Amino acid sequence: MPVNIHGKEYITVAERVKQAHEDKAVKLIQIASRVIKDEPVVMEATVILERDGIRQTFTGISAANDSKAIEKQSPYEVAETSAVGRALGFAGFGAVDGIASADEMVKAGEQPDPIDDAINSTTDLGNCKDCGEPNTRYKTGRVGCSKFCWKK
Numbered sequence: 001m002p003v004n005i006h007g008k009e010y011i012t013v014a015e016r017v018k019q020a021h022e023d024k025a026v027k028l029i030q031i032a033s034r035v036i037k038d039e040p041v042v043m044e045a046t047v048i049l050e051r052d053g054i055r056q057t058f059t060g061i062s063a064a065n066d067s068k069a070i071e072k073q074s075p076y077e078v079a080e081t082s083a084v085g086r087a088l089g090f091a092g093f094g095a096v097d098g099i100a101s102a103d104e105m106v107k108a109g110e111q112p113d114p115i116d117d118a119i120n121s122t123t124d125l126g127n128c129k130d131c132g133e134p135n136t137r138y139k140t141g142r143v144g145c146s147k148f149c150w151k152k
Helices: 013-022 069-073 075-090 102-108 114-122
Strands: 003-005 008-010 026-038 041-051 054-063 135-137 143-145
Touching: 013 026, 013 075, 026 054, 026 075, 041 075, 054 075, 069 075
Parallel strands: none
Antiparallel strands: 003 008, 026 041, 041 054, 135 143
């Protein structure tokens, strides 16, 4: 399911992996990752697949930002997820408005976390005082405009 961030649609890495496994026109051979660098953490992911009898290899690279709490706590996992998402995006899975995944966009800034949707849907967080759109709870726990009007 696409996640709307700044008016663009992004697909989560989990959805990209699911698409790769379910695509009948593609034989998914391997999704692998490796550490390129430990300080700061940089991960490389490689996706190998076969389409129309042709083997193709796609690579994605991502670095963890230890100034962000989740990336400081789990830098390898966060960087690996983004790298896999990028490799799958280059392979054509979930590339709606670009290669970046929803997970990567959340990682890049203070966007609402799609995992928190259940919390937001059961809790009235009010409306933005500037534009009137519904508020959302960001990954940091702060509440703010779901349309990010403050960034425009």
